[in-house]
Amino acid sequence: METNYRPTKAIVDLSAIDYNIKKLIExxxxxxxxxxxxADAYGHGVLEISRQALKSGASILAVATPDEAxxxxxxxxxxxxxxxxxxxxxxxxxxxxxxxxxxxxxxxWLESAxxxxxxxxxxxxxxxxxxxxxxxxxxxxxxxxAAFDFVxxxxxxxxxxxxxxxxxxxxxxxxxxxxxxxxxxxKKKWQGGPLMFHVSNSAAAILHPELAxxxxxxxxxxxxxxxxxxxxxxxxxxxxxxxxxxxxxxxxKKVKKGETLSYGATYTxxxxxxxxxxxxxxxxxxxxxxQGQEVLVRGRRMPIVGRICMDQCMIRLxxxxxxxxxxxxxxxxKDAVILIEEWAEKLDTIPYExxxxxxxxxxxxxIGI
Numbered sequence: 001m002e003t004n005y006r007p008t009k010a011i012v013d014l015s016a017i018d019y020n021i022k023k024l025i026e027x028x029x030x031x032x033x034x035x036x037x038x039a040d041a042y043g044h045g046v047l048e049i050s051r052q053a054l055k056s057g058a059s060i061l062a063v064a065t066p067d068e069a070x071x072x073x074x075x076x077x078x079x080x081x082x083x084x085x086x087x088x089x090x091x092x093x094x095x096x097x098x099x100x101x102x103x104x105x106x107x108x109w110l111e112s113a114x115x116x117x118x119x120x121x122x123x124x125x126x127x128x129x130x131x132x133x134x135x136x137x138x139x140x141x142x143x144x145x146a147a148f149d150f151v152x153x154x155x156x157x158x159x160x161x162x163x164x165x166x167x168x169x170x171x172x173x174x175x176x177x178x179x180x181x182x183x184x185x186x187k188k189k190w191q192g193g194p195l196m197f198h199v200s201n202s203a204a205a206i207l208h209p210e211l212a213x214x215x216x217x218x219x220x221x222x223x224x225x226x227x228x229x230x231x232x233x234x235x236x237x238x239x240x241x242x243x244x245x246x247x248x249x250x251x252x253k254k255v256k257k258g259e260t261l262s263y264g265a266t267y268t269x270x271x272x273x274x275x276x277x278x279x280x281x282x283x284x285x286x287x288x289x290x291q292g293q294e295v296l297v298r299g300r301r302m303p304i305v306g307r308i309c310m311d312q313c314m315i316r317l318x319x320x321x322x323x324x325x326x327x328x329x330x331x332x333x334k335d336a337v338i339l340i341e342e343w344a345e346k347l348d349t350i351p352y353e354x355x356x357x358x359x360x361x362x363x364x365x366x367i368g369i
Contacts, residue, residue, distance in 0.1 A: 004363045008247040008280045011331070012044050014052045015368030016240035020222050021056040023237050028205055031212035033057055034082070034198060036219030037072075038064035043355035044223055044243055045364045047075050052369065053222065054079055062217055066091045066100075073098045082127055082160070084217075086137055089116045092124055101125040101159050105137040110150055117155040126151070127160035127196070130186055132179040134166045144186045152192050160196035161187070162217075169203035169228035180211065203227040206235045225340055225351045241340060243355050244331025245362070249297070249315075249323050251277040261314055262306030266291075274317040276302075278327055281311045285358035286329070289347045295327050299334025330354075 025033050035058035041049035050061055050072060061077065063069050064085040072081060082101040089112045095102050104110050104126040117124055128147060131138030139147050151158050163183045167173035183199055197213045202221035204211050224241035226232035255275050261267045269275075278295075280286050288308045294301040295315055305316045315327070330338055344351040 006247075006279050007250075008278075008284060008362055009245075010043075010358055010362050010364050011244045011246065012048065012364050012366050013240070013242050013244075013368045014048065014366055016224050016242040017044075017049060017052045017222060018056040018369055019240050020224050020242070021053060021058060021218075023239070024202075024205060024216075024218050024221060025057045027209050027237070028200075028212040028216050029209060032059050032196070032215035034060040034062050034215050034217045035222055036062045036084075036217055038062065038068060038084070038219070039356055042220065042223050042352065043358050045366070046071065047077070048364070048366050049222075050077050050079075055369070058222075060215065062219075066094070069100045070094065070098065073100070084129075089113050092116045093120065096120055096122050096124055099125070101127055103127055103129045103137070104139070104147075104151070104156070105129045105131075106139060107143055107147060107150070110147065110154075110156075113156075114150075114154040120155065123155050123157040125157045125159045127162055128158060130161070130163045130183065132163045132182040132186075133175050134164045136164070138163065141182050141186055144189050148190060148192065158192055158195050160198060160215075161190065162198045165199065165201055165204055168201060168207065169231050171230055171234075201227070203231050206231055220352055223355065225355075229341075241331075243340070245329040245358065246331065247278050247280050247327050247329065249276040249321055249325045249327060250279050252317065252320055252323060254320070260306075262309065264307055267306040274320050275305070276315050276317050276321060276325075276327075278313050278315060279311065280329070280362075281309045281313055283310045283359060284362050286313060287347070287357065290343065293343065293346050294338065295329050296333040296336050296338060297321065297325060297327050299336045301336065 035053035037046050037050050040046045060080045062082045062084050066087045069081050069083050084103055087102045129138040165179055167176045196215050198215040200211050200216040202218045205216040205218055220227055224239040255269050255273050257269055257271045259269050282288055294303050302315045304313050306314050340351045340354045343354045
């Protein structure tokens with residue numbers, strides 16, 4: 001069993017994952033739940049989150065890459081799997097072998113896949129992806145008739161059809177309404193056998209349950225993070241953030257007035273100050289832009305001072321604290337809390353990015369169910 005000697009760790013509460021998924025399932029009223037576990041489950045740990053998501057009611061898992069899908073299969077995850085990103089046609093043999101659904105995202109890909117399938121005797125399961133406004137990957141709406149005609153004549157088994165909304169987390173965005181109109185028009189053209197129709201991401205699943213159709217793809221929301229500030233204000237239920245981040249003070253010293261701290265000497269003590277050192281730095285995901293961000297010690301906010309180093313950083317203490325004192329960087333301590341959104345605002349980014357930047361050097365520990 002692996003042992004971690006550093007006190008720095010990310011705690012993932014699986015009971016929060018369970019709570020969030022069950023709340024979302026209530027919201028979508030009968031549609032299937034596709035849990036998005038790409039990017040190591042947004043940094044939370046893909047195997048543990050996948051198992052919990054399936055226990056909590058999700059019936060499909062979605063990833064971004066073929067390698068992510070194979071990792072799940074090699075670790076005995078037998079649930080239905082969809083690769084949402086572009087998979088090379090050379091992966092088709094493995095996809096069939098491991099019962100993995102691939103995204104068909106262009107006529108060129110479909111034609112290349114059909115050539116590759118001449119070597120196979122079993123159909124390839126695909127979900128047809130249409131680009132209705134995101135402009136990443138996807139068949140163009142005007143290609144719908146040609147794509148539908150092509151797949152029914154080739155060795156494909158069409159399991160689903162989907163798109164991705166670009167602005168579902170905003171209020172009354174005309175692009176969102178246009179995408180809904182376009183995808184409904186494409187849906188009406190399909191004359192093949194039964195398939196799963198899924199268009200909603202977390203924001204649409206929460207704000208527009210009428211668009212749940214056969215399934216929804218929920219990513220950020222199952223981890224307890226709202227897709228945007230607008231969604232957080234408008235959603236009819238609360239989410240529970242599953243991840244917290246903690247460490248402890250490893251060294252304390254008094255630094256005299258006028259002396260400087262860390263690389264570049266960017267911080268000068270305005271008076272004699274107690275400074276605590278923490279064993280976490282930018283190699284762990286506490287990137288240098290978080291200089292000045294506050295942490296919690298004994299439920300009180302204290303700032304990170306001086307430049308964050310690769311493995312360590314320093315905080316200003318109001319008094320001498322003992323080494324070994326617990327420090328909460330994300331999550332709650334006593335009556336205080338630091339949410340992932342606070343880091344995102346400090347870094348001028350989106351909350352999605354925060355758990356993803358915490359590196360593998362930070363062990364994930366699981367509590368709850």
